[in-house]
Amino acid sequence: MDEDDCMVDIAKFFLTFSQDESCGKCTPCREGTQRMLEIIERITTGQGVAEDIPRLERLAKLIRKSSLCGLGRAAPNPVLSTLTYFRAEYEAHIHQKRCPSLKCTALVHYEIDPVKCVGCTACARHCPVPCIAGKPKAPHVIDQAHCIRCGRCFSVCRFDAVHRA
Amino acid sequence: MVSLTVDGQVVSVPAGWTILQTAEEFGIRIPRLCYHPDLSLAGSCRVCIVDVKDMGHYMPACATKVWPGMIVQTNSPEIRQARRDIVELLLDNHPKECQTCERDGNCELQNLAYTLGVRERLFEGKRKNLPADETGLSVIREPNKCILCGRCVRVCAEVQGVCNLSQQGRGFTTAVAPAHGAAMDKSVCIQCGQCINVCPTAAFIERDGTDDVWAALADPNKHVVIQTAPSIRAAIGEGFGCPPGTPATAKMIASLRRLGFEGVFDTNFAADLTIVEESHEFIERLTGKGGPLPLLTSCSPGWISFLEKFYPSLIPNASSCRSPMSMMSALLKTYYARKIGRDAKDIYVVAVMPCVAKKFEARRPEHYLDGRPLTDAVLTTREAIWMIRSYGIDYWGLPDLEFWNLPSDVFDSPMGTSTGAADIFGTTGGVMEATLRTAVEKVTGKTGQQIEFTEVRAVEGLREVTVHMNGTDLRIAVANGLANARTVLDKVVAGTETYHAIEVMACPGGCIGGGGQPYPPRGTKVLDPGLLARRASALYAIDKDKEFRRSHENPDIKALYADMLGAPGSHAAHELLHTTYAPRLPRGILLRGDQ
Structure with missing residues (x-):
């Protein structure tokens, strides 16, 4: 813990x-x-x-x-x-409707940093919904309305481009 | 004696007392819910919690025995808030249906919530949603209203010895039900209705029979008649604010007539008939001409179910007489129908009974005549009280019946006369006492024999006595509450004791403590021996005032035998007044010796 x-x-x-x-x-x-x-x-x-x-x-x-x-x-x-x-x-x-340790799924959301994202498509391929759009080699975007906050994109991103907040 | 401090007062009470007893002794009323003085302790509701110094947590007053030097605080802002919160937690998992609930106004939970000051709901959330069990012909189970106090479980096991109910499942979705969640009609339930009596809410309730009765009353083609059991007159007044033990024969008949019944009959007449038939059977068996001894009485349908389910080997011992209700219904559909010149199928017989098992009995195929039930509808005392109120009858303001051109407080004829022997049917030992009153005269052939056999009045639940009759010693057992019946029957089955006759009434105290009787007034409790004694005293008072006190002296009975039946035990009597029983074993259980 x-x-x-x-x-x-x-x-x-x-x-x-x-x-x-x-x-x-x-x-x-x-x-x-x-x-x-x-x-x-x-x-x-x-x-x-x-x-x-x-x-x-x-x-x-x-x-x-x-x-x-x-x-x-x-x-x-x-x-x-x-x-x-x-x-x-x-x-x-x-x-503040905020989970300080970013553990409570309902209180966190994921965003893709367009600067860090290299467009490897890993997140889009792993997203179970799927709600991540973007062309290869171009920054991807998460559709917040459909995101289920599972955190798969966060864990598969090798470029630290997915932020949890 | 144990010395302890209760609310700052040093008191001394006998060792072994509980905190609750001690508090009551000194005028402190600790609220309680699952506690019942005649049942074992559960300590599960936690409403009676008190603060005992140095214990670290609250103790249940009902289940904690006092010890020397104990310092008890029964009341403080914290305890009051804790009790209030516990009752709110119960309410939070209870349907908000008070206005449409059968127990609105006399619900213990409702009363407790008011008393403890639950004025707002702080913790509401999810509620359990379990299906109701409406399979029983007499008893309906509504688990969503259950607050799991466990009184029904205890009364079923400890007072009735049936052990049908238990807590099923666990945690938030616990429900009280027959084993493995079986339906009531598939279980060993004997439909006595004691679970209804002890339930603080409406988790157990009788199957409603009033709709059918209203419909019949409104049907111009039906001749609707009603019969009232001996014990109704001792209890019906309680529904209208009378203190327990007030005889209410006249008001009862008057209000039933006002409800629109074309004939108000007295089941007591059939009780007299039962005695004449049953004492005949008893004497036959005593003289070796009939079936086996001991003779078991057969008036209580809950007890008959119990016999068929738990002691099938003793079925031949049971008297073949129908219950008084069924005898009366049989006569109303034959003898009375002929007298008034109506067809039996136009006559609709309603019975007011202190009993919910009668609803089951009325639907037994043995109690059908030409494909139709002898008794068309059975109402409990509670339902009858409700109908009288609902119709808008001012029970207390009922004018003299002559005003309405109606006969006053007499039951309808024929079959309107009853003897004191029939009145005492409603209380424990009554059937036995009435049988003895007749049997002694028949055996000795002399009139003016002993009338009162107070030794068979088993107020404590079980009595085994020896009665002297014409030089013979009769071993008699009288039991009420089926756990007591078990004690006696086990001895009979084991052969360790021989009896000549055994009276069994399913409910504690006999019919006066039946499962269909009014809920006790606020502040008193069910199964209370004092309440039962007061109801019984009303019946004994009526008995004392009667002109005839032995069943065979009843002039209407004599007329009936002369008109129709011939003699006790005749073929005609057997056709109409006697029945048969069969083992009804729970599924999967075989009779001993069966394959």
């Missing part, structure tokens, strides 16, 4: 696990983890609102204090600790 990992995404990963493993017996864990996951999913897809952080904290404390077993009591911990130490990342997702 390093600066390339989004802390909101990490919290979502652990929460998905707990939600999946919830047995369904007690209310806070069964219903609460689902609601926390929905809020976090909202945040990572750029639909978060300012009230989401206090709601998340309220649910997390409720689930931690009132669940029946250890799974439920531990389920909100990743959210609570990331909120403690990386609150700014949450706020960036919500207020």
Whole structure:
């Protein structure tokens, strides 16, 4: 784990696990983890609102204090600790609709630098949609309306011409 | 005794008490949902959480026993907010259909949400979307309304011993259903409806029969008659704000007449008839002329289902008498039809029953006459109350019936008279007591014998007693709640105990605690022995006031035998009043000895 990992995404990963493993017996864990996951999913897809952080904290404390077993009591911990130490990342997702570590696919987009692009067509050939247009040996362009932000162009470009922002 | 601090007060309570019990003792009402005093503890809803010092997390008051020096805080802004949030989480996964829900107004979840102050919804999101199970003839399962408190699971296993329901799946999409998600009509469900009674919402509900009844009432070609079970008069008043235990015979008859029924009959008459037939059968068996002993009563359709599903080897022991409802319907479509000169197919028989299993019984092929059901529609007490309200009848303001040129609070004739023995059918031990009242006189040949057999009134659920009759000692068992029946029947099957007769009622307390009875008023609880005792006392009061208290003394019964049936146990009686049973084993299970 390093600066390339989004802390909101990490919290979502652990929460998905707990939600999946919830047995369904007690209310806070069964219903609460689902609601926390929905809020976090909202945040990572750029639909978060300012009230989401206090709601998340309220649910997390409720689930931690009132669940029946250890799974439920531990389920909100990743959210609570990331909120403690990386609150700014949450706020960036919500207020600036920006993922600081460029991990949350819904919040990043890819652009081709026309200066660096040599027109090798690698990105266009690998694009699964495809939404990259351009003639060989001429700079290529990504059609943002159709781009699914999979990042294939970013990883196949050998000239650092694809930028993630 | 254990000394502890509750909300700053040092109190002392017996060891083994829970925090909830302790709080109630000192006037603190902790909200609760999944908790029921007569069922095992689940601790799953977490609504009754309290703060116990140094525990780090909240404890469920219902499931935490007190310990010396414990410091409990039952109320604080944090706890109130936590309880409120938990109830909101339940609401968030519950349909927003309160206005069109059958339980609107007496829903525990609705009441709890109001009490705990859920005024805005903070966490709404996805809701589970599971298909409803409408296959049961009596009980409908609506998993989307289920909040997984597990009371139905516990009542099905612990009180009824059926163990049909359990939590299926896990996590957010958990549902309460029969094993492997089987449909209700394919499961071992006996349709007793106790799950409906204990459900805080409408996740279990009876199959609606009111539409058919409204349609029949509006049909000019139909002669619509209604019969009311013994226990209805003890409970129907609760639907109109009466305290439990108020007998309401007159108002009940009056309001049913106003609903447009052309005849209001009393199932009690058929209860008397059941006793005459059943005591005849009992005496035959005692004297070795009939089937095997012990004789098992057959009035409770939930119990008959249970017998067919779980104890098929004891089917020959069951009395062949139809339930009083079916006897009454059979007579209405034959005897009564002839008296009024109508064709049986024009007569539409509605039955108001405390029972949802009767809906199932009415559709059993054994209870058909010439291809048509004997009982056309069965309403529960709840449905009858709703119909009376919906029609716009002012139950309390009903004028004297003479004003409408209608007979006052008497049931219609013929078959209008009933004895006290029939009234007590509605409560545990009633059938047995009524049978004994008649059997003792028949066996001894003397009148004026013992009337009250209070020893068979199994208020605690199960009683095994010895009754002396004409020099013989009769071993009698009376059980209500099928888990209690299991205890007795296992002994019979194992041969460790011999009985002469066993009365079984499927529901706790007998019909007064039936699955179709009114939901208990706010603040009281279902299965409450106090509530059942009050309903029972109404029936015993009616019994005491009756002119005749033994079934065979009923003049209308005598007239019926003289007119039509001949004698108890005659061929004509068997044709009309008796039925047959067959094993109904769950799929994949074979009778012992079968290939």
